Amino acid sequence: MPDTPLDLAHLRAFHAVVQAGGFSAAARRLHRTQSAVSHAVxxxxxxxxxxxxxxxxxxxxxxxxxxxxxxxxxxAFATLDAAQEELGQERGRAEGRIRVGATVEFGCSVLMRHIQPFLAAHPGLEMDFHLGHDLLTPLLREEVDLAIDCHDHARADLERTPLFRESYMVACSPGYLASHAIREPEDLARCTVLSLDKAGAWWERFLARFPRTRRPAFGRVVAIDHIRALITAAASGMGVLLAPSYSLQEELARGELVPLFPSIRPHEDRFALYQKTARARLAKHRLLKAYLEALNPAELGA
Incomplete structure (x- = not known):
């Protein structure tokens, strides 16, 4: 007796369960009941x-x-999506939905300021955005289609396209600078250091510029786990921060922050565009990839 062909709807349910991490989440994604998804699997x-x-x-x-x-x-599903795209292209324009993930500060300070020309050039495309610190999990679960991330994800199932360099700056408010007489990195021992983490690992980009035997010591470390709150705290005089340079442009222009140690360049991060290799051939993905590769955001010093 020949094998029973695998049902496409059952395959979709199985795929959704794996990508969503469970039956309940898959049911919400598919707009079906949990029992229906379980039955399909x-x-x-x-x-x-x-x-x-x-x-x-x-x-x-x-x-x-x-x-x-x-x-x-x-x-198989990437092939079906590509075929659906080709049918849309016969109508003369790219169509569909793209879900883009990005780091919080990059998304707020750069991406949202530069994505509108792409959308205007492709009115048949819809775009939704997910901003967060962990972008790999939603990418693997197909909750986003592409992710712009500064963390390295070396995986065989992901395509990586290098994009922008991310430089960092040490800064504080003018009042804090005057009251603490900060001139050399060693003066940080008398300062409150603002960091995304209590251990100060966030500052490794700066500390790595010094030999281990000569690394400046920190005084008090205050952990603030959101970059925008970190910047607001520094501008209000709470301490010294390390942050992406593009994040500080408005505060620097208003005189709320001043740069410290300009001759010391913290290690840079590199933004890259990640997507599942199986879906990289989709036309809408290729269009966005080409746009981002050609983009030269002034905020990043490009």
Whole structure:
């Protein structure tokens, strides 16, 4: 007796469960009930005659057979999406939706200021944005289609396109500078250092410029886990901060912050565009990739 063909709707349900991390999240994504999604996956396993998921309470894990099928689904659904795009292109324009992830400060200070020309040039495209610190998880779960990130994600299933360099600056308010007489990095021992983390790992970009035996010591470290709040705190005179240079342009222009140690250049980060390799051929992805590669944001000193 020939094998039963695998049902496309069942495959979509299986794919959604894996990408969303569970049946409840997959049901919300597919706008179906959890029981309907669970039933679809069971039917798929019956048709395939193999277990695809290990269910442990609310946690689901792929079996080896499930991993192989997931890879096939990624390719198949990307091919179907590309075919749908080609049909749209016959109408003379790119169409569809792109979900873009970006780091919070880059998204606020750079991306939102430069994305409108792309949207105006492609009125058939819709774009939604997710700003956050962890962009890899939503990218792998297909909650975003592309991610602009300064963290390195070396994975075989992701395509990486280098974009912009991100330089950093040490700064404080003019009043704080005057009251603490900051002239050399060693003076930071008398200062309150503002950092995204209590351990001061955020400052490693600056400290790495010094030999370990000569690294400046910090006085008090105040942790503030949001870059915009960090900048506001520094501008109000709470202490010294390290932040991406583009994030500080308005405060510098208004005289609320002044740069420190201009001869010392903290290590730079490099923004890159990440997307699943299987989906990199989509026309709308290629259009956005080309636009970002050609972009020279003044905020980044380009």
């Amino acid at each position: 069971r039917k798929l396993e019956t048709s395939a005659k193999v277990r695809l998921l290990d269910r442990r309470g609310r946690e689901v894990r792929l079996t080896e057979a499930g991993r192989r099928l997931l890879s096939a689904c990624d390719l």
